[in-house]
Amino acid sequence: MIVFRYLSREVLTTLSAVSAVLLVIIMSGRFIKYLAQAAQGALDPSVLFLIMGFRLPGFLQLILPLGLFLGFLLAYGRLYLDSEMTVLSATGMSQQRLMMYSLAPATLVALLVAWLSLGLAPQGVSQVARILNQQDALTEFDTLVPGRFQSMGEGSRVTYTETLSNDRSELGGIFITEKRLSSDGQKDRGITVLVAETGRQEIQEDGSRYLILENGYRYDGNPGQADYRAIKYDEYGVLLPKPEVSVDVSEREAVPTRELIGSDDQRYKSELQWRISLPILVFVVTLMAVPLSRVNPRQGRFLKLLPAILLYMGYLSILIAARGAMDKGRIPYGLGLWWVHGVFIAIGLLLLYWEPIRLKWASRRSSQEIARG
Structure with missing residues (x-):
């Protein structure tokens, strides 16, 4: 239990720091864009912070899975670098047991992301749409x-x-x-x-x-x-012309999740699968992050960081592309986005069990060479 609390604390601390930095970067860029529109008279300056506040859940639902992924890589990477994982392995900490411990903070983050994607984010987008409708009634004079x-x-x-x-x-x-x-x-x-x-x-x-x-x-x-x-x-x-307001929101993003369930609209179906995919994304990236965090102390802490980030970006990019294809009817609803998760679950399992399989093959090969010698 002590080891479990220690590992969870390290991961959640790193997750909080990384997510905070990513959130500041993303929100700063969006705020500058909205501020430019306010300076041009397209938005009332008094609504800028309201828009940013209502858009916050939408930002967090994408930031938290990436923050957790980097949290595992950085926290566990430090433990490997300081040989703490070596000590834990000597006391019986296997990769499978480490994975079980890692699922606890992953479940916590997944529940938070599910709350954001299925509830708060659509409500936030709906409020932004309401504010924009009010802005449409304004003129240059206002x-x-x-x-x-x-x-x-x-x-x-x-x-x-x-x-x-x-x-x-x-x-x-x-x-x-x-x-x-x-x-x-x-x-x-x-x-x-x-x-x-x-x-x-x-x-x-x-x-x-x-x-x-x-x-x-x-x-x-x-x-x-x-x-x-x-x-x-x-x-x-x-x-007096009306200001032209441009904020990145779409109509289906504002639809409550309960209205998406059972809808025959293809775009609503893909939106529902996208919202469900974000909590699933948390568990899949956990499956990939635990084995990717394993580094040799002589190789450095950040050796696998860039390949791991590229793998994550590939996962997210394929999900977004599959969502677009599903919108256009190129991917059937039954297949949907689930095949993307299946592919990367297979990659995660391969990463998790590759090292034990490789060591087993190497040991068997050495035994055969000794027997022939």
Whole structure:
């Protein structure tokens, strides 16, 4: 029991550290992407942390299996390097017994991943979709930040306001520039620049919104040419486009698991198998990680780390590819993703029993050579 607690503590400690680092890296990249959209006015900055929080279960369900895999490799690799595994082997610790001990933290992680993939992750995606629907109702006016140039429409439109009232009803010191395109949207016909002292929002009966500019000028022309046209106006209406929000979520990811069960939709079937596959992935990578963690102290701790990571990435890549093929009906539902797990279970068993089989063959061969000599 002491050895079991020691091994589990080493694995779970390493798992926590590795998963935390991976989570920070992935969430930082996603947060920068969402932050760029907020800076362009496509997202309300106040919802950024809500989106990241609701996306957290989806990140963790993929990070934890990899973290556990690396946890076994690093924790057990250190024990082999420090000859602690040699001492344990001398007291009767076989690879099979080590595997049984390793299944305890693996089961804990698998239950957590199952909770995330079957419950929390779909709920999180559903909440993100709700937030995005609310964002779709916003216009450029609602996402303006005073004192900042905001780009819209992939850079074709830039808006600036010097002041903005607390209720967002009045603007001051307005500057808007927009590219003028031909009717087919291909040819650049110059730019239009609007400046105004004040502005207000006006909602039409059809729901469209306009920014009504007061006491300003409109300039039309081409940069670098002296053919600009200037028009002074007392009041001018500008249609406010809706921000284009882009967040990596799909409709089926938000469907509760209970609705996926028994569905005839091929994409829903593959989604269900994908969610079930993630907890299974935990046990399969455990089966591969335990024998891969076995290293010779003279070879170094990280000798098998790169091949092991490549093996894991191959496993995950084939699962994703099989999921895509299943979506398109190229793989029958009965076969689904289960064949991928079967292949890598066979690889794990081969890795687990290869060393004893090799030693047995070597011993038998030596005995035969001695007998012939």
